[in-house]
Amino acid sequence: MQDNIYYYKKELDYLHKMRTLFVRNFPKLAPFLDYNSKDPDIERLIENFAILTSKLHQELDSNIPLLAESLINIISPNYTNPLPSVCIQDFTLSPDAKALKLFLPKNTEVHSIPIDDVECRFKTLYDVWLYPLQITDCTISNAHDTHSLSLDLMTSKSDIAIASLDISHLDIYLGNDIYTSNTLLMWILHYLKEIIIFFENGEEFRIQPSFVTHRGLGEGESAFNSGENGFEAFALLQELFFIPEKFNFIRINKLDILKRCNARGFRMKFNFTKPLPAVCIPRAEMLSLSASPIVNAFPISAEPIINKHDRESYRIFINQNKPQGYEIVEVVRVKAHNSDTGKRILKNYKSFERFGIFENNRLNDFYSLSYKKDAYQTPHRHISFFSQTNITETISIETIACNKHLPSHLKIGHINKLNSKDIITRNITLPTPMKQVEIDGELLWKIVSVISFNYQSLLDKPTFLTALESYSFHLHNDTDNIVKRFAKALVEIHSKPIYRLSNMITKKGTLCIMSIDESRFYCLGEVYKMGLVFAKFFSHFASINSFCELQIRSINKDTITTINYPYKDGSRAIM
Structure with missing residues (x-):
């Protein structure tokens, strides 16, 4: 109810502003819109129109996350998956x-x-x-x-x-x-x-x-x-x-x-x-x-679903008796079978996001995944089926799952069971909590812009920091936020072309030079480890006939330490 009032007041305020602007610019065309006319019919029309547009605005806002999630599943399918412990x-x-x-x-x-x-x-x-x-x-x-x-x-x-x-x-x-x-x-x-x-x-x-x-x-x-x-x-x-x-x-x-x-x-x-x-x-x-x-990830089959084609979607359960113990990381395969004709007929549903539904020049049966929130605003994975027949089917779903937030309750030494009597095992660090991103329209366009980056655009300071921020969604409330520390520590990024001899062939590549304020980090070794990952990261954006080389200039007061990382051949195919 509060949301309805909020949207209504927002639309009504906008209409009143436009009303004043219109009367000021065209006084002879709309005398009844003037506040001095006090025509009750005009007031009711404006209020009714505000109700209609507020409902439309509210509906669009509520569906944007669903549209954004579906689009992100297409362009970056692993982004919406939970990150297990x-x-x-x-x-x-x-x-x-x-x-x-x-x-x-x-x-x-x-x-x-x-x-x-x-x-x-x-x-x-x-x-x-x-x-x-x-x-x-x-x-x-x-x-x-x-x-x-x-x-x-x-x-x-x-x-x-x-x-x-x-x-x-x-x-x-x-x-x-x-x-x-x-x-x-x-x-x-x-x-x-x-x-x-x-x-x-x-x-x-x-x-x-x-x-x-x-x-x-x-x-x-x-x-x-x-x-x-x-x-x-x-x-x-x-x-x-x-x-x-x-x-x-x-x-x-x-x-x-x-x-x-x-x-x-x-x-x-x-x-x-x-x-x-x-x-x-x-x-x-x-x-x-x-x-x-x-990593807390394992293959497991979800509970079977009876699909009678009379529901918009079905919630996927790994174990209905212990819903707090399982979270779906990825849906691997969806199969259906029925026995209405006396013979068991098997069918594989294709994923809508992977475009396999258009094989053999015809539209195949497919499924679509989404997150829906319950009354407690807890998101759950749902599946929708689109079939050319209305035959009742039994659906089998193979998944990769995790144990949701249960690993965060484990202490050091609590992971100690292995199917071998000759080996003793224990965890020596605390399991990290499961992480999951919340999808909205703003995030959609940020992800679209990030994955469309080419090598040269990533070597721009604001662009590179945007990429880091987009994939650090769990860190926003952390006191020790490595991305924010890096953003403050990064002085500049610039690049220049270089040449290297590889297998008797001269290759042209790019040298990326980062200047970093070391005082933002615990030690020089932390900067070095980040550089190892960044060097590998950049190589994924260099073409297969090129290479990437990273150099970090770590600035600590009056001392500058230069770290050169071995060059890495590019891995991106040329279209």
Whole structure:
């Protein structure tokens, strides 16, 4: 009722203003519209017209979010999907395990303790290799010209030698301390001079810096599925905003030399070209050799729907008895079957947003998804069917779902169930809450403008900040808003053409130079990690026969630190 009055008063006020303007400009054409005429019929006509236009205005405003949502589903289908909870999971071999090496492939499921009688289901994002091996000590040395980080590693059983573990590489999680972890990441990837392996018998082996790689930006390592047309580049931004610890992983390759180590332990020494900051004090318990990010997303079938073609839409339920425990992230497939003719007839409904409905030069049956709010203003996923027949059907829906807001009630160590008696697991960070964007007309045009950006337009400061803001929708009320901090810290962006020789072919690319005020961040390492993600982000907009190179100039009072990132080949196809 209050909304009706608001729209009515708004329209009435507008009509009165237009009435005054019209009478002033054309006094002879409309004498009865003058306020001095006091014609009751004119007053009633204006009020009735205000009622009609207010109803029309109100109806348009109420339907704009639905139209916007449908259009966004077409141009960026992953944007409206909820972003499920994410955290870091640690794995160790149990003391009774007989195996000396176990492999956990990515997408391995782990479960939490029950919350409201529902076990939250997570899956791993990285492959994990487990050994009876642990980091026992971590020390830093900045003596004379040597700047180093030393890790002492030892097997967990006295009768096991390093050689028997068959180690070819090691993955190291650098922890989730925003200062120490980011600083270590930068020093290992940017200032590393060499790695020296020390055996107990005095042997030394040197490893080149090129054998150290970063994890988190590779193909298939995304936490949020971007889908067929979901723009993987923007999913990277969401990961940086929502789970920055995902990028605190490194891999040390070419460790076959460890197969010659017949002792229980060895030392791994990272020598740097620059001393670590004095306040960077890593501890052995911060690091992990067998960790992986995990995401609360899993395949599950929704409850069947009896479609009699007599309703506008149906709410999709995963479990009607526990609606608070499930949220649909993505609808994968919709099938229908009926037995009215005595034979079971199967049919696949096509998604309206993916345009498969026009195959074979005819209109196929299709479905459309939308969010509708209940009496408590809680949004729920609904599905509408458009069929050329009115035969009653049983609908089966395959989905990717999450456990809604339940993971936010979990504490450290609560995700501890794995289908293996030889492995002990626990989450070592708190699960992030589920995030979801609210759709409106203003957001629609912002998203349309963002995804229509080309490479050159993104290298404009206001445009780039708009792109960041569009994909940081959960951060608006956060006190530690990384996007707002970056917006204040970004001094300027400019670019220039450069040339590089690749496979005996000269390529023309673009060098993007960012000047950033370092004082807005916790440490230089945080700036460096953002640059890793931005360099990958820009490469998605460069054409396949070109490349992108990023340079960040970090300004801290009177000191300027220049960070050059390796160039990345473009991946955008030329139309």
